[in-house]
Amino acid sequence: MSVLAQFTSYLKGHERVPGEAKLLRKIDTFILSFCCLCYFANYLDRSNINNAYVSGMKEELNFKGNELNLINTIFTVGYIVGQLPSNLALTYLRPHLFFPAMMLLWGGLTMITAAVQNPQGIMAIRFFLGLAESSTFVGTHYILGSWYTEKELGKRSGIFTASGLAGTMFGGFIQTGIQSSMDGAHGISGWRWLFIIDGIITIPIAIFGFLLFPDTPSTTKAPYLTSEERAMAIARIPESGTEKVRLNLTFVKRVFTSWYWYAFVMLWIIAGETESFSSNALLALYMKSHPTNSYTVSQLNNYPTGVPAVGIISTLFWATLTDFMGGKRYLVGYFIAITGIVTSALILTRFEDTAVVFGMYYWAGAVYACQATFFAWCNDAMRYQNDRFRSVVIASMNMGSNAVNAWWILLFYSADFAPRFTKGMWAMIGCSVALAIWTTGIVLLTVRDERNGEVQETRIVDIDSKRVETVTEV
Known part of the structure; x- marks a missing residue:
């Protein structure tokens, strides 16, 4: 079969056993739809503070100094603190109850924000909002795995990530529409309506999740899955992953004496900073402070949307390609390393050429592909590890990245460094080199584990000849 034919077969879906394609369609429908809607709403509720600030909240609540920055920092602290507890909660509680509960909590907190009368009230709310919203990103990657x-896995992780990037593209337009059409309605400021409507949006999504989200293969009671499909879903995942382990000192020791935690947490810390050009809106800041050109407000808002658009294309391309190639996620690490080095070097050396700088910032959006593929890589590598262990590593990845990013931004990408961001360009080159080296290290470790697994399987066959046929099929 040619490569093109194999790829076409992959896109259509290949059944290893009868009924598997139907099972995949069902779980895609209910897992991906809910998670993507949840992530989109998560983005709206998280980002609306900046939209409200420039839409009248600053003047009405008499903001002073860096109070907005302090609010965002407090949210980030809550978001970091909530990562690990929320993912562990998913191993104790039913996800179809936990996810909607967190949605209703952050939706309620968002609506309450509409009633605040001072910046301090928002600060208190945003900490707990960060705690509640921390469940979505890492929790979804745990469920997908x-x-x-x-x-x-890669393609599904890519679709999930792309939904957030789509929110980055269109969320601002949605927020602007609410502000412009409802400002003053029933005596309520437009920025307050912003919080009310964003909170209301979460309610139907939460109800959908409560009724139809299928939990995990070993705990699902979804009415749309037959008993045969539930058995098939369990058979598709390694039995070792569902073993029950207690959350005690032995478990903690297991986490911190394994290479998985150190390798993947550091991987995402490094990779997360390669997204800095895009996540910190450097193109918009470059345009705003351009040494010779002047851009209109619409241009400042619209031109940078090309960055997440490139991110969506790159994410879906690499997620699908690495799935088709059997999970070679490490390829993305090398692609991102090359992208980071080339884009930074050209911005440094060709800064006077506006077209080159624009092109490099757009290309830099391609590094968003690492979100889907690296979390999928962690899920792949830990497929034969305990689920609770895997949930801790996934949560720690995002927790570590956010903790570093909180000060990394100020050190290398502060707005007053615009338009050149010289220190940031060199930081990006350093991160890109480090990413290539770290990726190679994880590849070597995973290869070693796979070889050890083959030896263990051989021993099982020698001891129990009755299992020869089963192991051979696996």
């Missing part, structure tokens, strides 16, 4: 195989 519980349902999908190595050849399915």
Whole structure:
């Protein structure tokens, strides 16, 4: 079969056993739809503070100094603190209850924000909002890793990530529409309506999740899955992953004496900073402070949307390609390393050429592909590890990245460094080199584990000849 034919077969879906394609369609429908809607709403509720600030909140609540920055920092602290507890909660509580509960909590907190009368009130709310919203990103990657195989996971992780990037593109337009059409309605300021409507949006999504989200393969009671499909879903994942382990000192020792925690947490810390050009809106800041050109407000808002658009294309391309290639996620690490080095070097050396700088900032958006593929890589590598252990590593990845990013931004990408961001360009080159080296290290470790696994399987066959046929099929 040619490569093109194999790829076409992959896109259509290949059944290893009868009924598997139907099962995948069902879990795609209910898992991906809910998680993507949840992430989109998460983005709206998280970002609306900046939209409200420039839409009248600053003047009405008499903001002073860096109070907005302090609010965002407090949210980040709550978001970091909530990562690990929320993912551990998913191993104790039913996800179809936990996810909607967190949605209703952050939706309620968002609506309450509409009633605040001073910046201090927002500060208190945003900490707990960060705690509640911390469940979505890492929790979804944990759930995806519980349902999908190595050849399915990347594409689903990519679709989930792309939904957030789509929110980055269109969220601002949605917020602007609410502000412009409802300012003063029933005596309520437009920025207050912003929080009310964003909170209301979460309610139907939460109800959908409560009724139809399928939990995990071993705990699902979803009415749309037959008993045969539930058994098939369990058979598709390694039995070792569902073993029950207690959350005690032995478990903590297991986490911190394994290479998985150190390798993947550091991987995402490094990779997360390669997204800095895009996540810190450097293109918009470059345009705003351009040494010779002047851009209109609409241009300042619209031109940078090309960055997440490139991110969506790159994410879906690499997520699908690495699935098709059997889970070779490490390829993305090298692609991102090359992208970071080339874009930074050209911005440094060709800064006077506006077209080159624009092109490099757009290309830099391609590094968003690491979100889907690296969390899928962690899920792949830990497929035979305990679910609770895997949930801790996934949560720690995002927790570590956010903790570093909180000060990394100020050190290398502060707004007053615009338009050149010289220190940031060199920081990006350093991160890109480090990413290539670290990626190679993880590849070597995973290869070693795979070889050890083959030796262990051989021993099982020698001891129990009755299992020869089963192991051979696996």
